[in-house]
Amino acid sequence: MTQQIAHQVTVDFDVPAKMRDGTILRANVYRPVGEGKWPVLLTRLPYGKDLSRSITSLDPLQTARRGYVVIVQDTRGRFTSGGEWEPMRHEDTDGYDTIAWAANLHYSNGQIGLFGGSYLGFTQWAALTQKPTTVKAAIPEMTWNDPFNGVMFRGGAQELGLIGYWYMGLGTDVLMRQYQNEPDPRKFAAALHQYITDLDALGPQGYWSLPLKEFTPFKRNAIAPMFFELYEHYMDRSFTESATIRGKHGQVTVPTLNIAGWYDIFLQDTIENFRILHTEGSTPEARQSKLLIGPWTHGGYFNPIGEINYGTAASAMLINMQYDLATIQQRWFDYYLKGIDNGVASEAPVKLFVMGANVWRDEQEWPLARAVETRYYLHSDGHANTLKGDGLLTTETPADEQPDHYDYDPANPVPTRGGALLMPPEFRPGPWDQRPIESREDVLVYSTPVLEQDVEVTGPITVHLWAISSAPDTDFIARLIDVHPDGYAQNLTDGIIRARYRHATHGGTPSLLEPGKAYEYDIDLWATSNLFKKGHRIRLDITSSCFPRWDRNLNTGHDIGTDSEMAVAHQTILHDADHPSYIVLPIVPQA
Numbered sequence: 151m152t153q154q155i156a157h158q159v160t161v162d163f164d165v166p167a168k169m170r171d172g173t174i175l176r177a178n179v180y181r182p183v184g185e186g187k188w189p190v191l192l193t194r195l196p197y198g199k200d201l202s203r204s205i206t207s208l209d210p211l212q213t214a215r216r217g218y219v220v221i222v223q224d225t226r227g228r229f230t231s232g233g234e235w236e237p238m239r240h241e242d243t244d245g246y247d248t249i250a251w252a253a254n255l256h257y258s259n260g261q262i263g264l265f266g267g268s269y270l271g272f273t274q275w276a277a278l279t280q281k282p283t284t285v286k287a288a289i290p291e292m293t294w295n296d297p298f299n300g301v302m303f304r305g306g307a308q309e310l311g312l313i314g315y316w317y318m319g320l321g322t323d324v325l326m327r328q329y330q331n332e333p334d335p336r337k338f339a340a341a342l343h344q345y346i347t348d349l350d351a352l353g354p355q356g357y358w359s360l361p362l363k364e365f366t367p368f369k370r371n372a373i374a375p376m377f378f379e380l381y382e383h384y385m386d387r388s389f390t391e392s393a394t395i396r397g398k399h400g401q402v403t404v405p406t407l408n409i410a411g412w413y414d415i416f417l418q419d420t421i422e423n424f425r426i427l428h429t430e431g432s433t434p435e436a437r438q439s440k441l442l443i444g445p446w447t448h449g450g451y452f453n454p455i456g457e458i459n460y461g462t463a464a465s466a467m468l469i470n471m472q473y474d475l476a477t478i479q480q481r482w483f484d485y486y487l488k489g490i491d492n493g494v495a496s497e498a499p500v501k502l503f504v505m506g507a508n509v510w511r512d513e514q515e516w517p518l519a520r521a522v523e524t525r526y527y528l529h530s531d532g533h534a535n536t537l538k539g540d541g542l543l544t545t546e547t548p549a550d551e552q553p554d555h556y557d558y559d560p561a562n563p564v565p566t567r568g569g570a571l572l573m574p575p576e577f578r579p580g581p582w583d584q585r586p587i588e589s590r591e592d593v594l595v596y597s598t599p600v601l602e603q604d605v606e607v608t609g610p611i612t613v614h615l616w617a618i619s620s621a622p623d624t625d626f627i628a629r630l631i632d633v634h635p636d637g638y639a640q641n642l643t644d645g646i647i648r649a650r651y652r653h654a655t656h657g658g659t660p661s662l663l664e665p666g667k668a669y670e671y672d673i674d675l676w677a678t679s680n681l682f683k684k685g686h687r688i689r690l691d692i693t694s695s696c697f698p699r700w701d702r703n704l705n706t707g708h709d710i711g712t713d714s715e716m717a718v719a720h721q722t723i724l725h726d727a728d729h730p731s732y733i734v735l736p737i738v739p740q741a
Contacts, residue, residue: 156215156216156217157182157183157184157214157215157216157217158182158183158184158215159180159181159182159211159214159215160180160181160182160183161178161179161180161181162178162179162181163178163200164176164177164230165177165178165179165221167223167251167252168247168251169226169233169244169247169248170243170247173226173231173232173233173244174232175223175224175225175226175231175232175233175244175248176199176224176230176231177199177221177222177223177248178199178210178221178222178223179219179220179221179255180210180211180213180214180219180220180221180222181214181219181257182214182215182217182218182219186257187257187258187259187260188217188218188219188257188259189217189218189219189258189259189261189262189263189483189488190218190219190220190221190252190253190255190258190259190261190262190263191208191213191218191219191220191221191262191263191264191265191483192220192223192249192252192262192263192264192265193206193220193221193222193223193264193265193266193270193273193274194223194224194225194241194244194245194248194266194270194273194277195222195223195224195225195228195266195269195270195273196224196225196235196237196269197228197269197320198224198228198229198323199222199223199224199229199230200229200230206265206266206267206270206291207267207291207451207466207475207476207479208265208266208289208476208479208480209476210222212476213476213480216480217488218483218487219252219255219257219258221248221252223248225241225244225273226240226244227327235323235324235327236376237376237393238272238297238390238392238393239392239393240392241272241273241277241392242276242277242279242280242392243280245273245274245276245277245280245282246277246280246282248277249262249277249282249284249285250282250284253284260284261284261487262282262284262285262286262487263285263286263287263288263289263483263486263487264277264278264285264287264288264289264290265288265289265291265479265483266289266290266291267290267291267292267409267449268291268292268293268416268448268449270293271290271291271292271293271294272290272293272393272395274288274289274290275290275293275295275395275398275402275423276392276395278401278402278403278404279395279398279401279402280401281401281402281403285404286404286486286487287404287405287406287407287482287483287485287486287487288404288405288406288407289406289408289409289479289482289483290406290408290409290420290423291408291409291410291420292409292410292414292415292416292420292448292449293416293419293420293423294395294416294419294420295394295395295396295399295419295422295423296394296395296396296656297390297393297394298385298655298656298657299418299419300312300415300416300417300418300419300570301393301416302380302390302393303385304645304646304700305645305646305647305648305651305655305673305674306385306646306647306648306650306651306652306655306660307625307646307647307648307700307701307703308362308380308701308710309699309700310357310362310697310698310699310700310701311357311566311571311572311573311577311698311699311700312415312571312572312573312699313377314352314356314357314365314367314368314573314698315352315572315573315574316572317373317374317377318345318348318349318352318356318367318368318373318374319349320373320374321349321371321373321374322342322345324373325338325341325342325345325371325373326338328341328372341371344370344371345371345373348366348367348370349367351367352367352574353573353574353575353576353577353698354576357697357698358698360704360713360714361712361713361714362381362701362710362711363378363381363711363712365377365378380711381709381710381711381712384709384710384711385651385657385658385660386657387657395423396656399423399426399427399430399432400430400432401432402427402431402436403432403433403435403436404433404435404436404486405427405435405436405438405439405440405486406423406424406427406436406440407439407440407441407442407478407479407482408420408421408423408424408439408440408441408442409442409443409475410441410442410443410446411443411444411445411446411447411448411450411451412443412444412445412446412503412505412642412643412677412678412679413445413446413447413448413455413456413568413569413570413579413580413581414446414447414448414570415570415571415572416448417443417570417643417676417677418674418676418677420441421441421443421516421677424439424440424441424499424500424516425441425516427439428440428441428499428515428516429515438495439499440497440498440499440500440501441499441500441501441502441516442469442478442500442501443500443501443502443503443679444464444466444469444503445458445460445464445503445505446466447570447571447580448571448572448579450579450580451465451466451467451475452465452466452467453465454580455580455581456568456578456579456580456581456582457580457581457582457583458505458580458581458640460503460505460508461508463508463509463510464503464508469510470501470510481493481494482494497512498513498514499513499514499515500514500515500516502608502679503679504606504608504679504680505642505678505679505680505681506606506632506680506682506683507606507681516609517609517610517677517736518608518609518736518738520738520739521608521609521736521737521738522736522737522738522739523734523735523736523737524545524734524735524736524737525545525732525733525734525735526543526544526545526598526688526690526732526733526734526735527544527545527546527547527548527725527730527731527732528541528543528548528690528692528723528731528732529541529542529543529544529546529548529551529596529725530542530551530552530554530594530596530725531551531552532551532552532553532555533554534554534594534595534596534723535554535556535591535592535593535594535595536588536589536590536591536593536595537588537589537595537639539594539595541554541594541595541596541597542596542597542598542599543596543597543598543690543733544598544599547727547730548725548726548727548730549727550726550727551725551726553618553722553723553724553725553726554594554692554723554725555720555721555722555723556591556593556594556693556694556721557591557718557719557720557721558592558624558625558693558694558695558705558718558719559592559716559718560695560702560704560705560716560717560718561716563695563696563697563702564587564590564592564593564627564693564694564695564696564697565587565696565697566696566697566698566699567582567584567586567587567641568580568581568582568584568641569629569641569643569644569696569699570643570644570676573698573699577698577699581640581641581642582641583638583639583640584629584639584640584641584691585637585638585639587693588691590693592693592695593691593692593693594691594692594693594723595689595690595691596690596691596692597633597688597689597690598687598688598689599687600635600685600686600687601682601683601684601685601686601687601688603684604682604683604684604740605681605682605688605737606679606680606681606682606737606738606740607630607678607679607680607688607735607736607737608678608679608680608736609677609679609736609738610674610676610677610736611630611643611645611674611675611676611677611678611733611734611735611736612672612673612674612675612733612734613628613645613671613672613673613675613690613731613732613733613734614670614671614672614730614731614732614733614734615628615647615670615671615672615673615692615723615731616668616669616670616671616723616724616725616729616730616731617668617669617671617721617722617723617724617731618666618667618668618669618721618722618724619649619663619665619705619719619720619721619722620665620666620719620720620721621649621663621665621705621706621707621717621719621720622662622663622664622665622705622706623648623649623650623662623703623705623706623707624649624663624694624703624705624721625646625647625648625649625694625695625700625703626646626647626649626673626692626693626694626721627644627645627646627647627673627691627692627693627694627695627696627700628644628645628673628675628690628691628692628733629641629642629644629675629690629691629693630642630643630675630678630688630689630690630733631688631689631690631691632680632682632686632687632688632689633686633687633689634686635685635686639689642680643675643676643677644675644696645673645675645676646673646696646700647671647672648703649662649669649671649703650662650663650707652669652671652672655674663707668724668729670729688735690733692723694719694721702716703719704716704717705717705718705719
């Protein structure tokens, strides 16, 4: 059982910790009142340790009442901490040094756990790659291991929606530091007013700024120098090494509880963090790692998710009508830091939520061994444009079929509507009806006949696409959709490929297209778990933009970020016997 509340709590504010280079980082420390030594839970964040919105689903005050010291630290260069703010840099050594400091506090028993989500999850992984011996367990929520897979880039395209919103959201503290020695308060007030104006205008106007190397919201406010450096090092592994955990999992020696969401911006890497440690972990403890996946968005754990109500049992308040998310984390630390035999060790390594069926289920591995990879092929008579077209999706291989055509105009891109987002309020994450998108001529729609029985899809999703473009570079996007009997088109997961990076989505040398030539593309849609119910249809949409989630490919083939010039790309999607295009769905046999 989880330890009951037993302690009064005191809070020490702005406690200093010296890093190896002399920089002072500051933390708030929540701890039980009185003499004694306690296990320590640590999180490190750039969002302000004093701001309640910055704290994760594990509440420091309530956790301290249950017999833990909880430390919440501002990262380097943020709020009360010293040093220069360089996103995703120094977190490995600063994390290691902070852990060593925490282990030696007079009220610490030397047993450390790490917690937190998103950037707070990354600071955990970065520190863990340094092999701190006092850390016994960690809970990284919704975080990445590869900045080329959802942080900075995805399939070679830039995560403009995420990067723009994230950097703009961090701007207040940056401006305060810039103007801290300015004697005229009117200058700071003017800068702050301009920043707020640009932040509010980001969704409606700011994302349209060209060229991206001169991105107006950042250039005018001088809050994100690293954004501009990206264009000097586009898809450059050496530039993003400090932000990368991929390839370093062998250095992690402790068990991790990985928390993910089907509509989270870091879904795939959270799954991979678990899979690698659970199957290939360097120690028996690392191989005890577990995975929890709900129907959630990034930090959005409560119903409704987008437009869908998945039920009370899907909410983090009462997962599977058993535990809230904070209690699940408490049990994890009680077991590994306090040695309380609460059943954690005997629980299944994977707990996932099956959308559509709206049930939780325990699994023994990922991907599911019993899932059958099944190809669903694209078909049409050459007119799959819009949801009123003749696009068809079946398991039958294609014969001689006419290709489909559409024009992609970057001046009129397909707008972002739902999905795995972290963007301004105009762009809501999660499941949203895709029919407004599917009414456009530049969206191809392929649907199965009405299903005669339930079909469960759980696992990784990929699309194999044959396409021709008139442009030397362009994008292709694929989206998996559950079509309800009333026509409601629920997006499940999607992915993008930038043509010049078709063979180098995780870094490498780009290669432009020969216009008019057929190329095959593999588009990673990450993963989902959904029961397509009898009476529903399975649908695949193909298009070339999802803006401003991903930056517009301007179709010129010029260096990315340098263009204001645009060209219309004439796209041809092939689906014949010599060029079969299909989606691979992991079908779980029904009992």
